Amino acid sequence: MSSRDSILQRVRQSTQKRVEHPGAFPSPALRGGWRGFEDRLVTVGGESIGPVARTQLARVLRPVVEHRASGGRVIAAASLCLELGEGPWTPVADDIPPHDLEDVAVAVVRGSIAVMENGAIGIHGKDAAVQALPFLCETLVVLLSVESVVPDMHEALAALPEDALHHRHFTWVSGPSKTADIEQTLVIGAHGPRALIAVGIDAE
Amino acid sequence: MSLLLQYQPNDVKRHDEAVFDLRLRRDRAMQEVPDFTVLKRHAAAIKAHTLDHLADYLEMFEAKAHAAGAKVHWAADAKEHNEIVLNLLQHHGVRRMVKSKSMLTEECQLNPFLESHGVEVTDTDLGERIVQLGNEPPSHIVVPAIHRRRDEIGELFHRHMNTPAGETDPARLTEYARQDLRSRFLDAQAGLTGVNFAIAETGTIVVCTNEGNADLGMSLPPLHIASMGIDKIIPTVDDLAIFLRLLARSATGQHITAYTSMVTGPLRSGELHIVIVDGGRTRLLEDPSKRRALGCIRCGACLNTCPVYRRAGGHAYGEPVPGPIGSVLAPILGSGPVAASLPQASTLCGSCTSVCPVGIDLHKLLLEWRHGTAKPDPDLRYGLRIAAWLMARPALYRRVMKVVCRGHPLISKRWPGNPASRWLDARELPEFPPMSYYEKRRSENR
Ligand code: SF4
Numbered sequence: 001m002s003s004r005d006s007i008l009q010r011v012r013q014s015t016q017k018r019v020e021h022p023g024a025f026p027s028p029a030l031r032g033g034w035r036g037f038e039d040r041l042v043t044v045g046g047e048s049i050g051p052v053a054r055t056q057l058a059r060v061l062r063p064v065v066e067h068r069a070s071g072g073r074v075i076a077a078a079s080l081c082l083e084l085g086e087g088p089w090t091p092v093a094d095d096i097p098p099h100d101l102e103d104v105a106v107a108v109v110r111g112s113i114a115v116m117e118n119g120a121i122g123i124h125g126k127d128a129a130v131q132a133l134p135f136l137c138e139t140l141v142v143l144l145s146v147e148s149v150v151p152d153m154h155e156a157l158a159a160l161p162e163d164a165l166h167h168r169h170f171t172w173v174s175g176p177s178k179t180a181d182i183e184q185t186l187v188i189g190a191h192g193p194r195a196l197i198a199v200g201i202d203a204e
Numbered sequence: 205m206s207l208l209l210q211y212q213p214n215d216v217k218r219h220d221e222a223v224f225d226l227r228l229r230r231d232r233a234m235q236e237v238p239d240f241t242v243l244k245r246h247a248a249a250i251k252a253h254t255l256d257h258l259a260d261y262l263e264m265f266e267a268k269a270h271a272a273g274a275k276v277h278w279a280a281d282a283k284e285h286n287e288i289v290l291n292l293l294q295h296h297g298v299r300r301m302v303k304s305k306s307m308l309t310e311e312c313q314l315n316p317f318l319e320s321h322g323v324e325v326t327d328t329d330l331g332e333r334i335v336q337l338g339n340e341p342p343s344h345i346v347v348p349a350i351h352r353r354r355d356e357i358g359e360l361f362h363r364h365m366n367t368p369a370g371e372t373d374p375a376r377l378t379e380y381a382r383q384d385l386r387s388r389f390l391d392a393q394a395g396l397t398g399v400n401f402a403i404a405e406t407g408t409i410v411v412c413t414n415e416g417n418a419d420l421g422m423s424l425p426p427l428h429i430a431s432m433g434i435d436k437i438i439p440t441v442d443d444l445a446i447f448l449r450l451l452a453r454s455a456t457g458q459h460i461t462a463y464t465s466m467v468t469g470p471l472r473s474g475e476l477h478i479v480i481v482d483g484g485r486t487r488l489l490e491d492p493s494k495r496r497a498l499g500c501i502r503c504g505a506c507l508n509t510c511p512v513y514r515r516a517g518g519h520a521y522g523e524p525v526p527g528p529i530g531s532v533l534a535p536i537l538g539s540g541p542v543a544a545s546l547p548q549a550s551t552l553c554g555s556c557t558s559v560c561p562v563g564i565d566l567h568k569l570l571l572e573w574r575h576g577t578a579k580p581d582p583d584l585r586y587g588l589r590i591a592a593w594l595m596a597r598p599a600l601y602r603r604v605m606k607v608v609c610r611g612h613p614l615i616s617k618r619w620p621g622n623p624a625s626r627w628l629d630a631r632e633l634p635e636f637p638p639m640s641y642y643e644k645r646r647s648e649n650r
Binding site for chain 1: 329
């Protein structure tokens, strides 16, 4: 018998399928909002800007990005560049090898959901253009509609876009990369971004 | 054990405090969640349900992962797991692999196996990298190098990465490691990750890290191998919310880890292989009185609160998973020298049970083992017999204690021929008082 079949057989022999699933979690109705999300984001080492009007987005973003990049490479998904117009960002084709993005100073990506209880931002695989981009860059800038804020993880996962699990990664990012592996001292920038900036965009 | 790394008198105290600090952080984070006791009960119920329907969920997971383009492999034990991984690597001509934290691969002793076949494995979690360079196992399931001082780590980096001698600043040491590891990420031909949760209804694996190392490891090289025990399955995406709310809060007092990636299928131009491992887990499942131990989400909270773990440190257990949960798993999953007797090494205080986010009554499980098959360590039995004999002779006992208090450096220091040397490898004796309790009382009363 294959290992697969013998494992499944042993499991079947020892289980009865009698214990029921407890059902959906009765999540208490917390109230979420951009300000609540911002407060939590700061505690996990992130920064926030906004909310700004969509028409003002490029104008607000430009100096922030230029300052963080200090001459380095700024990359955004092609569709985002189109929306932002002229700026320090250059579009990334979604079929370039990830290794070509090794020296990216700032990456600008779209976020789909923001979670108030933990400061996490859901980044859809298709919005990251190249999967490795949000983890390779030095500063990650995420654009978020203020309407995308949900109170907790229950609602966050319930709000997953239809195709979220069709694109390999859907990643929740809460603040910059960090470690406390040396004597429990918190250090920002273990492998991935050293800074994370969330930019809120006003509802139309 | 590396000679470079030596215990110092305050290490036990430092370890105890560092670990207990995690426990306090956990308390604060959990208290902030208004519904946390409900959450905990719900988590326990989902785990009980999942384990009771495990075969169906495993099959569902396999089918969905397959549909998403992943290849699923099954391994009965560590040996088969390691061979599957090696075959994949050889098939792809891989010489260099990066790996993120996976307790399962520690359990399987994957690194030495791959290295003996010419594959260079780099552990990329900073703590795991530190213990890899120090040529020792992790001492904690969440913070693998918690037993090491910054100066020891600086010395290790100096030797292996040529960093300046005497560097002890955590931020600078981390930066050196970052740069060294970045080049290894870019060079790697394959990335292996653990799995925190595997969602049956979608075939998704979920990987949580704070450093982002797993994400680099699975998005740069074209080949991603994910190793998971059969116990990682959860039924639905909705259920994931419960466990994500509990895991990081219980582990480090964070509200969620910095990175939580839901991975469904391979990269566009790559391959994803998921290896599902039994490794003794079905034997735990067979025993209804122990089954619930498989609900563990490896948060480490029970380690952080355990009075034995805090003082003994992880290496004393001789198992990849130490602490209360390690002691519960060891009689079946373990292979270390004292695996069977670990359930004896507990105070049964119940602190572990009170912090477990998925409601495992660890102290009762420890007791179960004591009643059942756990065999007492013959050394221990011998030692206890001597102690009993001595305690029944008060006059002799007092005299012996007097000698011990004065002669303790002979016992507590490592010297060739000290019969306690082996024991002292992983522990340190507490400071001895200058006189015994009896002597002290006598001199005070005089
Ligand atoms: S037994 Fe409970 S407290 Fe211990 S590591 Fe597992 S989930 Fe955490």
